[in-house]
Amino acid sequence: MTVRRAALNTAAALGLLYILTPLIFVVWLAFFRQEIPSFPPEGYSLRWFAAIFDEPKFVNGFSLSFQVGALATAIGLALGVPAALCVTRYQFRMRTPLASLLLMPLIVPGVVLGTSMYVFHVNLENALDVDVLGTFYALVAGHVVIVIPWVVRLVTASLAGVDRATEEAAQNLGANAWVTFWRITLPAIRPGIVAGALFGFVTSFGNLEMSLFLVGPGRTTLPIVILQYLEWKIDPTIAAVSVVQILLIGIAMLITDHYVKLARII
Amino acid sequence: MAQLEIQNLVKRYGDFHAVRDVSLNVADGEFLVLLGPSGCGKTTTLRMVAGFIEPTAGQVRLGGTDVTVLPPWKRNAGMVFQSYALFPHLTVAQNVAFGLEMRKVPRADIDKRVEETLALVRLKGYGARLPRQLSGGQQQRVALARALAIRPDVLLLDEPLSNLDAKLRQEVRVEIRELQQKMGLTTVMVTHDQEEALTMADRLVVMNEGSVRQVGSQRDLYERPADRFVAGFVGRSTFLDGTVEAPGRFRTEGGLSLACAGGTPGKASLSLRPERIEIAAAALPGLDNSLPGTVEFVSYLGALIDIHVRLSSADRLVVQIANREGGFAPGVGQHVHVGWRASAGQVFNA
Numbered sequence: 001m002t003v004r005r006a007a008l009n010t011a012a013a014l015g016l017l018y019i020l021t022p023l024i025f026v027v028w029l030a031f032f033r034q035e036i037p038s039f040p041p042e043g044y045s046l047r048w049f050a051a052i053f054d055e056p057k058f059v060n061g062f063s064l065s066f067q068v069g070a071l072a073t074a075i076g077l078a079l080g081v082p083a084a085l086c087v088t089r090y091q092f093r094m095r096t097p098l099a100s101l102l103l104m105p106l107i108v109p110g111v112v113l114g115t116s117m118y119v120f121h122v123n124l125e126n127a128l129d130v131d132v133l134g135t136f137y138a139l140v141a142g143h144v145v146i147v148i149p150w151v152v153r154l155v156t157a158s159l160a161g162v163d164r165a166t167e168e169a170a171q172n173l174g175a176n177a178w179v180t181f182w183r184i185t186l187p188a189i190r191p192g193i194v195a196g197a198l199f200g201f202v203t204s205f206g207n208l209e210m211s212l213f214l215v216g217p218g219r220t221t222l223p224i225v226i227l228q229y230l231e232w233k234i235d236p237t238i239a240a241v242s243v244v245q246i247l248l249i250g251i252a253m254l255i256t257d258h259y260v261k262l263a264r265i266i
Numbered sequence: 267m268a269q270l271e272i273q274n275l276v277k278r279y280g281d282f283h284a285v286r287d288v289s290l291n292v293a294d295g296e297f298l299v300l301l302g303p304s305g306c307g308k309t310t311t312l313r314m315v316a317g318f319i320e321p322t323a324g325q326v327r328l329g330g331t332d333v334t335v336l337p338p339w340k341r342n343a344g345m346v347f348q349s350y351a352l353f354p355h356l357t358v359a360q361n362v363a364f365g366l367e368m369r370k371v372p373r374a375d376i377d378k379r380v381e382e383t384l385a386l387v388r389l390k391g392y393g394a395r396l397p398r399q400l401s402g403g404q405q406q407r408v409a410l411a412r413a414l415a416i417r418p419d420v421l422l423l424d425e426p427l428s429n430l431d432a433k434l435r436q437e438v439r440v441e442i443r444e445l446q447q448k449m450g451l452t453t454v455m456v457t458h459d460q461e462e463a464l465t466m467a468d469r470l471v472v473m474n475e476g477s478v479r480q481v482g483s484q485r486d487l488y489e490r491p492a493d494r495f496v497a498g499f500v501g502r503s504t505f506l507d508g509t510v511e512a513p514g515r516f517r518t519e520g521g522l523s524l525a526c527a528g529g530t531p532g533k534a535s536l537s538l539r540p541e542r543i544e545i546a547a548a549a550l551p552g553l554d555n556s557l558p559g560t561v562e563f564v565s566y567l568g569a570l571i572d573i574h575v576r577l578s579s580a581d582r583l584v585v586q587i588a589n590r591e592g593g594f595a596p597g598v599g600q601h602v603h604v605g606w607r608a609s610a611g612q613v614f615n616a
Contacts, residue, residue: 165351168318171338172345173416174368183364187355 023246030239037236048240058241061225068136068221069204072143076200079144080151081193085185087152088159099152106149110209117142118213134216142214146207147200154199158192191260198256202249268329268419269294270315270452275324277310277476284310286476288324292420295450297443301463302473303499308456309424311473315454316422317341329419339368344413345422348429350405352397358384358408359393365416383415386445403434410442414449421446423455427462439465460500472496494535494614503537504584510534510613520578525554529613540586542610545573546594550605559583561600571595575604 033043052058080102087099105113118133125132132138162185170180186193208223215224222245226238270292277285285307292298300308313319315326317338326334333341344365353361359380366376384390387407397405406426413421426442427435443466446453457463463470464484472479472487472495480492491497494505508518510529516536517523526536550556562582563574566589573585573596585604587593596602 163349163351165347165349166353168316168338169345169347169351169412170353170364171318172316172343173365173412174339175364176337176339179368184353 026239026242027246029236030243032236032239035235037234037239048236049244051235051237052240052244055229055237057220057225057229058222058237061220061222064219065205065222068140068143069201071140072147072204073197073201075140075144076147076151077193077197080148080196080200081155081189083148084152084155084159088156102152103149105146106153110207113142113145114210114213117145117210121214134214134219136219139211139214139216139219139221142210143204143207146203146210150200150203151193151196154196155189155192158189162188194256194260198252201252205245205249268452270420270454271325271327272311272315273325273327275311275314275326276322277307277314277319278322283476285314285321288473288476288478290471290478290481292452292454294452297446297451297453297455297466297468299463299467299470300454300456300473301458301460301470301500303458305475306473307476308458308471308473312422312424312454312456315420316343316345342416342419343422344416344418344420345424346406346409346413346426348425350397350409350429352405352408352412354397356396357393358389358395358397358400361397361408362393362412362415365412369416379415383411386414387411402430403438406430406438410445414451419452421451421453423453425457426455427457428459435462442466464500470500472499474499491537491612494537497537497612497614502540502584502586504540504582506536506538506581506583508534508536510615514608516611516613518578518581520580522557522578522581524611525608526611526613527608530615533616534613535616537612537614538583538606538610540572540584543583543585543604543606545575545585545587545596545602545604547596547602549603553605554608556603556605558601558603561596561598561602564596564598573602575602577604 028041029037030048031044031046032041033045033047034041083102087095087102117138121133121138166188167180167184170184171177175183206223207221208227211221211224215221220228222241226241230238270290272288272290272292275285275288276283288307288311290298300311302308310319314321315328317333317336317340321334324334325332328341328343353364356364362380362383363376366379371379380393381390384393387410389404389407389411392400392404392408397408400408406429409426423442427438430438439462445451455463455466467484469481469483470487471481474495480487480496482490487496487500491500497503498505506516506518506522506524508516508520508522510526510531511517511523512531513528514526515523516526516529516534518536524536544550544553549558557577559575559577561573562576565572569589571587571589573587575583575585577583583604587595589595
């Protein structure tokens with residue numbers, strides 16, 4: 001028994017190590033003093049973190065990614081929550097295809113999504129005779145598509161745990177459909193909404209492939225800034241940027257977990 | 267409180283008739299129980315009264331007002347759900363207050379009424395707890411308080427006791443009934459448990475396959491069941507299949523000729539209550555029917571003993587006797603005599 005237990009723990013530890021190794025090295029690298037990453041480090045310094053702020057590209061990229069992620073998440077929630085309600089609560093002919101369609105962006109490669117949106121934007125621009133391609137709103141619209149599957153998936157999961165009788169009880173006590181949704185259904189699915197928003201935001205924030213097709217001149221998201229920087233330099237600034245990003249997402253997850261136990265939903 | 271009238275209520279799902287032409291009147295302050303096996307239409311009927319299901323045809327009137335097409339939130343009906351359906355994110359007091367808030371009752375009055383209602387169900391001091399911190403029995407009482415707080419015209423109970431353990435169920439049964447009588451609540455309860463139905467109801471409605479089979483008091487249903495279904499569902503009956511040869515004369519499939527009460531000639535079954543049959547070592551000449559038989563099976567229930575007696579190749583009876591000290595208690599294989607009065611049996615023509 002103890003042997004089996006030890007074997008299991010070893011396997012788990014190896015798995016965890018495999019996942020964490022790149023993260024450990026990125027964080028380590030961010031504190032190296034020398035410009036060319038080589039082992040062993042010649043010493044440690046915080047200069048690369050300071051360097052981030054000397055490069056307006058990083059600051060602007062971060063700001064844009066944050067704005068796009070926040071707006072796309074908000075719109076994704078407004079569309080995804082009703083969609084999840086629709087496919088779990090109602091029986092209609094195209095229900096199963098619609099449910100699959102809503103999750104589709106998760107399995108379509110980002111390059112394919114980006115190319116098709118690019119072509120779509122070009123055609124839309126020609127048809128409407130307004131600027132579409134490379135605008136902020138076109139970029140947000142693209143990101144909404146990759147936020148929706150997360151919202152739908154996690155809200156659907158939490159809807160499954162809602163006792164329909166509680167909604168009927170509210171109506172029985174005098175609440176109309178709208179009040180019932182706000183007072184009873186919404187609080188019950190709040191964990192799913194929070195988790196969906198968090199994962200949607202993280203997905204949007206880190207998206208590279210699709211965004212490459214949608215950004216315009218002077219409008220570059222953080223992952224693209226990082227990629228472009230890497231074409232010329234490989235100093236630890238990139239590692240420092242990554243550490244900041246990892247920290248921010250980690251903090252977001254901890255805050256979320258404080259309100260909603262993430263382990264219970266995912 | 268008010269009177270509830272259900273008129274020619276019908277619910278069809280495609281070709282399936284969930285409820286066929288049900289008409290019932292529940293008087294002000296009456297406790298009516300809808301009793302039947304699962305799928306008999308009793309819950310569908312209740313849900314049409316609450317407004318969760320739209321009837322295909324018919325009318326529901328509450329206190330003289332036609333509410334048939336009103337949504338649930340515009341009917342003043344308080345419902346207790348089988349799962350209790352308490353709002354998990356609200357405290358006990360907030361649960362009970364919900365219906366009052368919807369009715370725009372002033373805050374001070376809400377607090378007072380919540381307090382009163384919780385005291386009524388013996389949950390004083392539990393207002394600040396969350397539903398999950400309560401036992402099943404306490405949750406059930408919160409559900410009841412929540413439905414009562416709105417002072418409903420009618421109280422609807424959907425299998426309210428089925429999630430409680432057997433002992434608690436017996437206590438809550440009495441508690442709800444006493445509360446109902448004290449407050450004069452017009453109540454409709456749905457259950458499949460006949461003991462529950464018999465102990466709580468003023469009047470019972472037996473339903474099967476979407477139709478009302480019989481409406482009446484406990485005694486009506488037990489002593490004068492309207493058909494074979496009711497005879498089998500309320501209490502226990504042994505059925506002997508055969509034919510009525512002439513009024514008062516029944517011949518079983520096994521060829522036994524029996525005296526019975528009335529009956530129209532033709533195929534029929536004779537229903538006998540196990541406790542109305544006597545069993546002895548010798549013939550019972552004082553009774554209209556006295557027949558020899560062999561004990562095939564005995565089940566010992568403590569206070570009572572069930573004895574299965576074979577009368578002929580096709581006929582078998584269950585006799586129930588009280589377990590008295592020194593009483594006649596035959597064993598398997600023993601030859602016995604069983605007997606009953608003609609009036610003890612009921613004939614149902616097929």
